[in-house]
Amino acid sequence: MFGYIRINKAEMKFREFDVYQSYYCGICRDLKRKYGAAGQFSLSYDMTFVAMLLTGLYEPETRTGTCRCMVHPLEKHETRNNIYTEYVADMNALFACYKCRDDWKDEKKLHQLLYGRVLEGRSRRLQETYGEKLRRIERLMQNFEEAEQQQEPQTGPGAQDSGYSRLDTLAGLFGKVMAEIVTVREDEWADHLRRFGFFLGKFIYLMDAYEDVETDIRNGTPNPLKGRYGSPDFEEACRTMLTMMMSECCSAFEILPILDNVEILRNVLYSGVWCRYEAIHEKRRKKEQDG
């Protein structure tokens, strides 16, 4: 994934950070156990959040342990593991494979493909465990690729309009993928989780488009925000859209009966997700001032 769904550490209690990190390290261990070192390198913050969300909602039996890391052999870290850290580790590996395939197609990076091969070999097991879910995700990813390849609207009447629906379409497809990830099973919470994941996914897609818009213009790669970039209300429009996504996402979140670690989850949803946005925004502002 992209690493946008993260904590704002500055606003977090020490104890909360330790718990957050213990899940991060827990998933990392699951990844290592199931996918080896190649899997470990794919771990992202987004997935740590998903694991904590599902843990808070379903309250599964959780094992606490400690681990030493290869890179940090002197310090012991707390780890937490349960069925959801394992689930998330699987999803993480799956997306690492997609990403590798993507990069291979995009830029022909050989090492990405090799890395992907390693992971893919190990993730064949995934097909058996999550058959139907994987097929749905696969289909969505395909639709996404096709939609992205479609011609971007040219200027002229109606261009602005198709620009909006293009944005909603692409972000929406990504949102549906995210919805599949957070909806572990069809139970009493499936509707809310799906809605939550859908808008979180839309947020992630938009953030990514926002971050990459300059590069995409330079490289001629597709980006639905291209048409708006440079207009005086660009920043404001982006912020409004991003806020809209998060508010939809959070309105679904607040319905879920989550008590454990809810403050950590809220730190992410109300503050952490804006860290990267602020960093990019600030960088652009400075550049504008200097230039």
Next chain:
Amino acid sequence: MTDPYSILGVARGASEEEIKKAYKTLSRKYHPDANINNPNRDQAEERFKEIQAAYQQIMKEKTSGYGGQGYSGGTGSQGSYGGFGYGPFWSFGYGGFGQSQETGYEEEAHLRAAGNYIRNGYYREARTTLDNMAERERNARWYYYSAVAHSGLGSNVAALEHARRAAALEPDNISYRSLVQQLESGGSWYRQRQASYGYPTFGGGDLCMKLCCLEMMCNLCCCGGGYGVRGMVCC
């Protein structure tokens, strides 16, 4: 239906947290998974369903002001993607989305059809009908319906844009204006909550430092942040 608050055993004025606590305690006790060996498991399941319904109802009321559309779980979901109900069902189904008295008669047949689809939660069909109408037929009401249909399908960016256009074309129309407000209000609700969690700010590169420290820590902790963390944004 019995009072949902008494089913959960909480007072009417209880906070969301208290309600969630009460729900958790009860659902742990009555959840089918916890009653597999219980001889009275049918009764337990009945009770669980009751608790579930009560919780959903209370939270639906409590959170109806959150987000653009408030609550929509489970209803009005014929639109798309198995059970997806992003729909503004509650807000429009009972509220502002009434019959349009002023234009009711003259309304063009297609537009009227789109309105009916929307009222019944068939957003996809409404979308098709609307999209098939010619550019010159697209008046304020068209944009209004279009906004509701977009919103029902989860396309909130286009929804806001079209609601704004409807309101701009007919500034005196109250339902157009309130739709814009409704779509925007999610933002103000969110920003209010955000205030208590601290918005990340740049106090002389302060956040930057902290972000980078976290980045390094996590990288060292177990494994490299991997592709998930694509370079550091700030430093």
